[in-house]
Every structure is written in structure tokens, then in C-alpha cells.
Amino acid sequence: MNITRTITATVAAAALTTGLVACSAQEDKAAETAETTVAETATETNTATETATPSESKGATEAEAGTVAVDTADGAQAMVPAGLAEAMDTYAQAEWGEPLSVEETEEGWITAYDGGHYVTWNENTGGAPTWGEIANNWLTTVEPEQGLGFPVAAETPLEDGSGWVQEFENGTIEWARGEDGLFQANVNVTN
Incomplete structure (x- = not known):
């Protein structure tokens, strides 16, 4: 698109x-x-x-209609749901810069930032950030094929220190070091 x-x-x-x-x-x-x-x-x-x-x-007004304007890195403005704008204010870090793109999908909204950082939002999740290999796997492989849904919280470190895990509407994605020493994505779909 x-x-x-x-x-x-x-x-x-x-x-x-x-x-x-x-x-x-x-x-x-x-x-x-x-x-x-x-x-x-x-x-x-x-x-x-x-x-x-x-x-x-x-x-x-825009607020009554439930949408607000957000500035993008190219100097344009995008009209987005107020909930997405709130999630962007909550989760986007200053070092990510201005949003590079704002996209609506069938399940919700995805705002892309520099360095592979994203803020996602839909009415079910209320918004969450995602980045790195978990975001990459979710956007390119997992979600289109397995229906994991949108992130519900930011990723957290695994207890054993081998990687990270992020919770989604219908499961989790782990980015963890395997027994062979290489990192890989492990997807657990619960629904």
C-alpha cells in the first residue's frame, strides 16, 4: 500500500x-x-x-468524530482514531522520531517508526509497542498465517535470560536463543 x-x-x-x-x-x-x-x-x-x-x-469537531490529526515524518498529517493517537503518545520513544507511516489493517492500526519500531492499536488491545525480531516475525510471517492478533503489551525478557516474549491477543511470540545458540522465533497460538 x-x-x-x-x-x-x-x-x-x-x-x-x-x-x-x-x-x-x-x-x-x-x-x-x-x-x-x-x-x-x-x-x-x-x-x-x-x-x-x-x-x-x-x-x-475531530474529537467528536473520534479522529485526530497526527504529524508524520514527511510533513504530512494522517487522520487516526483518538485511541491510536493516545497509544502513540504513551509508547513511542523520542529517539524513534516522527511516525514514518500510519496504516489501517483489517484488525487495527500500525504506526511505523525508525529502526523497526511500531505502535499498534485496535479497540480490543488499547495499543502496545512492538519492535525488533518479534515485530518482524509478527508482521511478515505470524499474523498473516496464524491469526495471532495484535500485541497487548510490550515485550518482556524471558526469566532464563535467553530472549524476549511478547503477548498478543491470541498467543505469544518468543525470540529466544535455542540449544544451538542461535536465536529463533517460537510462536504459541492459544486460540
């Missing part, structure tokens, strides 16, 4: 919503066409953006 296109569609939808408030009766036809175009574009880019009609948007 092209994140620039996603952010552009989100910003366009936000601008359209603001502009629709001021539409006069003779501009309704043009606004309706633009509204349809933005809705189609947002659907194509898998972006959760709602376009309000003039009567729906009167007096509505």
Missing part, C-alpha cells in the same frame, strides 16, 4: 469535510460528486475516512 496515497486521501477527505460546511445550494451537486470521489479513493487505499454531509458536519 502506498502510504503517501493513503495520507493524501486522508488529508483530502478532511479538507473536503471542512469545505462542505460552506457549500451553498448551487454547489451541492459538485460537492456530492467530490464526496463520492473521496469516498471511493479512501476505500481504494484502505483508509478509514468518513466524509460528512453538510448537515452532519455542522458543529462537529
Whole structure:
């Protein structure tokens, strides 16, 4: 997915919503066409953006709609659920920098930062950070194939000091040193 296109569609939808408030009766036809175009574009880019009609948007604020704008490293803004913005404020470390991308998936939202750091959020988890090999395995192999769900907490060291473990909605991923001395991912799906 092209994140620039996603952010552009989100910003366009936000601008359209603001502009629709001021539409006069003779501009309704043009606004309706633009509204349809933005809705189609947002659907194509898998972006959760709602376009309000003039009567729906009167007096509505971003907070009332449940979305807020977050700045990204490329200077753009992305409209995200307020819960994701709170999770980003809670878990993202200053050394990670500004978000590189913000993506909505079927199960929730993933914000990517520098160095392979991520902040994830969905309504079930309330948000959690993930990084390193656990994040890499979850994003590329585990989740698409095994339905582990989203992280529910940050990774923690294993008691024996051999690696780390992170809890997900439907199990865990361990990144631990095996008997052969090499690190490997161990996935435990509970559902």
C-alpha cells in the first residue's frame, strides 16, 4: 500500500469535510460528486475516512468524530482514531522520531517508526509497542498465517535470560536463543 496515497486521501477527505460546511445550494451537486470521489479513493487505499454531509458536519469537531490529526515524518498529517493517537503518545520513544507511516489493517492500526519500531492499536488491545525480531516475525510471517492478533503489551525478557516474549491477543511470540545458540522465533497460538 502506498502510504503517501493513503495520507493524501486522508488529508483530502478532511479538507473536503471542512469545505462542505460552506457549500451553498448551487454547489451541492459538485460537492456530492467530490464526496463520492473521496469516498471511493479512501476505500481504494484502505483508509478509514468518513466524509460528512453538510448537515452532519455542522458543529462537529475531530474529537467528536473520534479522529485526530497526527504529524508524520514527511510533513504530512494522517487522520487516526483518538485511541491510536493516545497509544502513540504513551509508547513511542523520542529517539524513534516522527511516525514514518500510519496504516489501517483489517484488525487495527500500525504506526511505523525508525529502526523497526511500531505502535499498534485496535479497540480490543488499547495499543502496545512492538519492535525488533518479534515485530518482524509478527508482521511478515505470524499474523498473516496464524491469526495471532495484535500485541497487548510490550515485550518482556524471558526469566532464563535467553530472549524476549511478547503477548498478543491470541498467543505469544518468543525470540529466544535455542540449544544451538542461535536465536529463533517460537510462536504459541492459544486460540
